[in-house]
Amino acid sequence: MRNVSKEIFLNALVCPTLGWLRRMRREEISREPTLGEQFRKEQGIEIHRRARELYPEGFLIDDMDMGSASEKTKGLMKDPKVSTIFEGMFFVDGFITKADILKRKGKGWHLIEVKSSVNDKEEFVDDMAYTTMVIDRCGFDISTISILLISKDFRLGMKNDDLFVELDHTNEVLNRVKEFKPLWELVEKMTRQPVKPDPKLRFECRRCELFEECLGKNIENHIFDIPRLSQPKFDQLTKLGIVRIEDIPNDFPLTENQAIVRNCVQTKKPFIGNKLKNELETISWPAYYLDFETVMTAIPLYSGIAPYTQIPTQYSIHKCSEPGRVIDHFEYLADPSKDCRRELAKNLINHLKGRGSIITYGNFEKNIVTSLGRVYQDLSRELNSLVDRMVDLESIIRKNYYHPEFHGSTSIKKTLPVLVPDMSYDDLKIADGDSAMVSFAYLALGKYKDREAETIKRNLLEYCKRDSFAMVRLHQQLVKYV
Ligand code: SF4
Structure with a gap:
């Protein structure tokens, strides 16, 4: 044993x-x-x-x-x-x-x-x-x-x-x-008794890697799908014997966002907020859909960088004249053998010049551009002006649209299959941000050579491009709801 x-x-x-x-x-x-x-x-x-x-x-x-x-x-x-x-x-x-x-x-x-x-x-x-x-x-x-x-x-x-x-x-x-x-x-x-101890639902289960096969099994809408569920609320619900969102009573105290999730699950209908139209109308055209990838390592890859600093390594930008109409595409992938942040920042400024909105998914891109502005003081004015043009599409979705199949998350990996079912990452060799990060790190560390390195670079470009195009399609779909 x-x-x-x-x-x-x-x-x-x-x-x-x-x-x-x-x-x-x-x-x-x-x-x-x-x-x-x-x-x-x-x-x-x-x-x-x-x-x-x-x-x-x-x-x-x-x-x-x-x-x-x-x-x-x-x-x-x-x-x-x-x-x-x-x-x-x-x-x-x-x-x-x-x-x-x-x-x-x-x-x-x-x-x-x-x-x-x-x-x-x-x-x-x-x-x-x-x-x-x-x-x-x-x-x-x-x-x-x-x-x-x-x-x-x-x-x-x-x-x-x-x-x-x-x-x-x-x-x-x-x-x-x-x-x-x-x-x-x-x-x-x-831990060696002959029979498995009976699982008991506890707050820690929400982060347990076995949850789906354990207490999450056969429960489509678990209370853990309630966004930002606090431990006291979890305790109250489980005391009432409630583990399914369907069973949460209408008078149970929830925040506005949490109540939206409950109502959508119970009515089996999506929620469309009345501010969705206004928020989407704040986007000015042409719009630039921007996605970054980064690398982060314990031992820095380049000089002058602290351990675990997030280094932007590539981006993809889809430029659209109206929702869904792509008129240009820009991309950048750093040379993994050196710190290319300055070159990346300059290219970014050039590719995003103009006045239209810069659409991102979450705050990640905003943080990256802000930190580039801190590192390269001479570029900070232009970089900060990019930040001023940024619009967070995920935040618009979080406040104004919910579908029961989001299961409490507005991450692009959850919203895309629901809102744009014909689009996925399944055909890609690199299909998630973590793999993209590691692939770049391995390139920088010289793990891949020649043809293999070129293939990895192509895969990285494809992945990032898919991410920015996913935003184009999500936006196009949202417009249909207003
Ligand atoms: S989901 Fe994980 S933490 Fe929860 S009871 Fe099962 S094994 Fe334990």
């Missing part, structure tokens, strides 16, 4: 069913990682490798076999000549864990957890507490606990030491260990 891991333990604390499934049915619930997940995993491996370089005296435990890895770890910990161990494996009473870095400190050990994040998060305390608890049960004393995060001040070309900041979390983690310890036996038994 599988041992309890950090993931199983922490999942089981939130939901016994989830913890049980992770331990007893792992193969059934696991799926292939997406390109984005794979890329982030690779980034994590690289960050861990660089963290290890900070301690040249360290020993790496790289045995694939758990038994020999934990034996080797124990042996090294008992050897006073060994001061630092990487990826130490611990196995005790059905629980396993790995410690990123262990440094000998007096009679005890200093545990250092490495994270590919620039921000400290509460969940990291749980991670470190689990590892500390298991090592403690193995009979080793963890006296200091800290986390290595990526420094926001790191820039390409700096020394490896500058990549990290270390924060001490000893007290919080030891307090959390005290909370975890009494749960050891309970979690161990609960």
